[in-house]
Amino acid sequence: MGQVLDFHPVENIAPPAEVTLEDILPAQPRLLMGAGPVPVPSEVAAANAVVINHLGETMAAVTDRVREMSRYVFQTRTRHILGVAGPASAAMEMAITNLVWPGRVLVCVRNGIFSGRFAEMAQRVGARCHIVDVTAGSAADPVEVERAILAHGADVVTLVQGETSNTVWNHSLEQICQLARRLKVLTVVDAVCTLSTMPLPMDYWGVDVVVTGGQKGLSSVPGVSLIAFSNAAWDIIERRPSRSTHWCLDALLAEEFWDRKGYHYTAPVSGVLALHEALRLICRETLPVRFQRHSLSSRCLQMAVQAMGLNLLVSPRDRLNSVVGIVMPKGARAHAILDRMAHHHGVEASGAFGLNAIRIGQMGEQCRPHNTWKAVGALGLSLREAGFEVDLDEAWDVFESSQKVPQPGPSSCGA
Numbered sequence: 001m002g003q004v005l006d007f008h009p010v011e012n013i014a015p016p017a018e019v020t021l022e023d024i025l026p027a028q029p030r031l032l033m034g035a036g037p038v039p040v041p042s043e044v045a046a047a048n049a050v051v052i053n054h055l056g057e058t059m060a061a062v063t064d065r066v067r068e069m070s071r072y073v074f075q076t077r078t079r080h081i082l083g084v085a086g087p088a089s090a091a092m093e094m095a096i097t098n099l100v101w102p103g104r105v106l107v108c109v110r111n112g113i114f115s116g117r118f119a120e121m122a123q124r125v126g127a128r129c130h131i132v133d134v135t136a137g138s139a140a141d142p143v144e145v146e147r148a149i150l151a152h153g154a155d156v157v158t159l160v161q162g163e164t165s166n167t168v169w170n171h172s173l174e175q176i177c178q179l180a181r182r183l184k185v186l187t188v189v190d191a192v193c194t195l196s197t198m199p200l201p202m203d204y205w206g207v208d209v210v211v212t213g214g215q216k217g218l219s220s221v222p223g224v225s226l227i228a229f230s231n232a233a234w235d236i237i238e239r240r241p242s243r244s245t246h247w248c249l250d251a252l253l254a255e256e257f258w259d260r261k262g263y264h265y266t267a268p269v270s271g272v273l274a275l276h277e278a279l280r281l282i283c284r285e286t287l288p289v290r291f292q293r294h295s296l297s298s299r300c301l302q303m304a305v306q307a308m309g310l311n312l313l314v315s316p317r318d319r320l321n322s323v324v325g326i327v328m329p330k331g332a333r334a335h336a337i338l339d340r341m342a343h344h345h346g347v348e349a350s351g352a353f354g355l356n357a358i359r360i361g362q363m364g365e366q367c368r369p370h371n372t373w374k375a376v377g378a379l380g381l382s383l384r385e386a387g388f389e390v391d392l393d394e395a396w397d398v399f400e401s402s403q404k405v406p407q408p409g410p411s412s413c414g415a
């Protein structure tokens with residue numbers, strides 16, 4: 001005999017009318033050419049549809065491979081490389097909540113909203129935060145960072161490799177990480193939009209913590225992120241005066257799953273399988289080839305957009321390749337143009353947090369000539385339809401001819 005279900009639905013809480021995803025999603029999928037998430041390769045999409053047990057030998061084999069391939073992508077030998085269930089911000093918060101506690105001193109190099117997030121997180125766990133504000137549109141200055149470290153007696157310095165929000169590239173990252181190491185200060189680097197799109201050799205540059213998300217440079221799905229800790233950083237975590245206040249983000253508990261194959265929480269298995277495929281494709285392509293593909297693709301995009309008659313947000317020296325900011329001509333409103341790009345031309349690009357600019361991504365699968373050109377074309381046509389004069393023919397000529405030049409141009413990111 002089954003149990004008698006004595007269920008009294010509350011009046012007016014009936015199931016809503018059924019709406020299928022087909023009703024919600026655009027009839028033609030839009031090409032994701034914004035600041036993330038980015039299109040995923042078919043292998044990643046297929047893996048993301050699979051669910052397996054989160055514990056046991058199959059999952060252990062997957063996580064071992066994810067760690068091994070990640071070591072190549074991060075260019076590190078560290079044992080302490082972990083996945084994180086959550087957005088890139090969760091990986092950033094894992095770095096902060098494990099390395100910082102009340103009384104610890106943190107210097108946050110703030111180029112924009114993403115790099116500034118480290119300070120917001122550190123303040124919440126009681127750190128003494130000092131912010132080095134970098135002039136909008138330019139890269140961090142190692143001299144200023146060193147001065148702030150010394151003036152405040154920093155324990156940790158945080159910074160971003162590419163500030164997605166305003167498309168600035170911190171090209172002195174290596175120098176800053178090395179001076180921090182000399183001063184015995186830990187570095188935490190946000191490489192969310194840049195990892196695997198440009199060089200960031202963690203061990204060689206002496207970086208202590210590198211964080212990245214799934215949905216940008218790696219071209220996987222959002223929701224599973226990666227973090228790598230140096231031995232020096234791990235040492236600090238093991239010798240903390242008290243346990244981390246954040247149970248899910250406790251690196252020592254996370255290592256129980258990622259290293260010792262025990263239970264911490266149920267890992268997002270589908271996302272981990274997707275990440276496995278994304279990493280496998282990066283390892284197959286190899287980093288030098290991938291860096292070159294990104295550098296070339298972004299340069300073609302930048303040159304085509306300029307040939308159309310538009311200006312870029314950041315000057316060549318400090319310009320990020322992974323996300324390109326394009327200034328709207330006088331009178332054009334970025335949001336109206338973005339709307340038109342999406343609805344009339346099937347291409348999603350991004351706004352720029354209040355600046356009258358559009359950001360086009362150049363991460364992973366976005367860096368394929370057909371995708372990049374589709375974004376340039378959609379931008380040009382949308383501007384033209386809105387009554388602005390742009391030279392699309394010239395843009396195409398430049399785009400096509402620059403595909404053939406193998407050497408990095410003025411704004412290559414040191415690839």
Ligand SMILES: *Cc1c(COP(=O)(O)O)cnc(C)c1O
Binds near residue numbers: 160164193
């Ligand atoms: C997107 C991004 C983040 C935040 O990633 P979420 O997955 O949205 O948390 C942080 N830093 C940089 C540089 C980014 O581009």
